[in-house]
Amino acid sequence: MKPRAVAAACCLLLLTAGQDPAAARYIARPPPNLLPLGYQPPANTDEAGLWYEADQVEQKFRTSPALVRDPALNAYVKGVVCKLVPDRCDAVRIYILDVPYFNASMFPNGAMQVWTGLLTRIHSEAQLGFVLGHEISHYTHRHTINQWRLIRDTSGFLAFFTLASAPFTMGLGGLAASAIALGGIQGYSRDEEREADAAGLELAIKAGYDPNEAASIWKAQGDEEKADPLTDKDFAYFRTHPESDERMQTLSRAAAKAEGTEPIWIRNEEAFHAAxxxxxxxxxxxxxxxxxxxxxxxxxxxxxxxxxxxxxxxxxxxxxxxxxxxxxxxxxxxxxxxxxxxxxxxxxxxxxxxxxxxxxxxxxxxxxxxxxxxxxxxxxxxxxxxxxxxxxxxxxxxxx
Amino acid sequence: MLSKHVACVFGIAFFAIALAGCAVNQNVKAQGAGFDWSGTTEKRVAVIQPDIHLGELTAGGLVEPRADWTKAAQADVAKQLEAYFAKRKTSVVLVNDLSDQREVQLAKLHGPIGRAIIRHAIMGIKLPNKTQAMDWTLGPDAALLREHYKTDYALFIYVNDTYTSAGRAFLMVSAAVLGVSVQGGQQIGFASLVDLRTGNITWFNVRHDGSSGLRDSNGCKHFVEGILADLPK
The missing domain is CATH 1.25.40.10 (Tetratricopeptide repeat domain)
Structure with missing residues (x-):
């Protein structure tokens, strides 16, 4: 064989060897594997590792000067969590942080940060219920570990691909594959957000919260983004979250379906305002x-x-x-x-x-x-x- | 949340790659005053629970944190630290359960300060308005620890230890065949001795080890003795 053919054969071998079957498994969306109640990941797993790192972040929250420690406000937000998921009332731990941006996020171990910028922008308990339900769903659907596995396995595949394709494409093959893979990861991330939107709405509806309130969060957020001339008009391909408009429309449709199934929907604007x-x-x-x-x-x-x-x-x-x-x-x-x-x-x-x-x-x-x-x-x-x-x-x- | 987490993991990975340029298994010393036992009746040091992170370096170069290895290493390193100071006839207060909010903040602050020392005082990325004097500090709040644990000094340790996964090992071998070098798992740690009267870091050491790890007792002993090898008495 000529040297070039040997090299090509080697590279092909590398490519196939590098393909971790796990990668294919996680690129296809797994069915939701809801976190069992009282679950603790086995100590020697990747999931335990992520939980451990999340514990470290949670310790930072607990001792952060930005933590809002007011007992009344914390009790109110916690109360909404308990209405949404009575059986996970203690498993979900809320940390209200004094940060003026619109955000809340969930950690795989059950810790959730809620920024005061979010509480500034919503106006009812129903909206709070939807946002908390969305975040809790990231936790119950184990989105962090699923995404970690996807990123880990994709990056592993890319490392082999880049190496194997380098002699023929001068590295450009690896670069192109990386861009495609990054788009895939972000697309997966957007899918998880959509899943959390749907599951969060379901929790909120089950708790009796007015489903129409969910879409109005994204309407307001979209308006604010459009009003701000500095909003990143980034390429949708690399976004981790679906656009506010899209989320608003999806949630409106979902709300319309639920419309009328409950005699009186709860909004609790006064309670939210008082808190x-x-x-x-x-x-x-x-x-x-x-x-x-x-x-x-x-x-x-x-x-x-x-x-x-x-x-x-x-x-x-x-x-x-x-x-x-x-x-x-x-x-x-x-x-x-x-x-x-x-x-x-x-x-x-x-x-x-x-x-x-x-x-x-x-x-x-x-x-x-x-x-x-x-x-x-x-x-x-x-x-x-x-x-x-x-x-x-x-x-x-x-x-x- | 994940993006933040990934960013953090990437940060550590970049830090490891940046340090890979330094010589392997070599202590880099930053000069300081060290201990000044004059005026003290007993040599006592508070050893703050080492900030230890063990993980597996995946084929793609990410670090997958491992809780079981980390917890085992925490216990083991603490034991080795006790033995180390017993040999030096220095009594230690092992602080393994930081709960006071401000004390936790001090312990966490050590991480970014240590990385800044490595970047600016050791790797030579000069800060325009900072002299090369070794005047890094945790700030006067360190006095909190002095009052609580009745010691004049505290020792802070950070270590990030990664092990080459099977996938990474295969990539390294394959790359070597093609004449490319790929980084495997490695250990990066740093330690600071802090004068609790001022909060100043009086001694600092960084250690980079490509051959030994914290998954076994011997590795922990090796690490403790290595990182504290030049700790002034």
Missing amino acids: TAPFRASWLDANLALGKYEASLCLLRRLATEEPDSAQVRYYIGEVHRRRNGKGDAENAVAAYRQAIEHGTGVPTAVWRGLGIVAMKTGDKATARDAFTHYLAAAPSANDRAMVELYLSRVQEQNP
């Missing part, structure tokens, strides 16, 4: 601090229609305009602050400071004087008192 109200101001402060003003406005406008009586929401709308400081923002800020004040009850004191600053900038000294004076009277021990006094002296100096 989260004490934290809302700090969560919205954190949201505005991200500097994504278009996305913040989109969220706040939605909150304003949901809560037409909220002075707090109007105050934050004013704040976004004041901080963005673009064309027309001054007028919009003043209008929003005035609306907040007109609501009479629950008006944040800071509304006067905001109004004073915008009025000072636009040269409306009378309004600024009035607003700053009001602020100092309402919040005599504010930590920015000296600053506001300086502002006040400026708007007074030239107007004796």
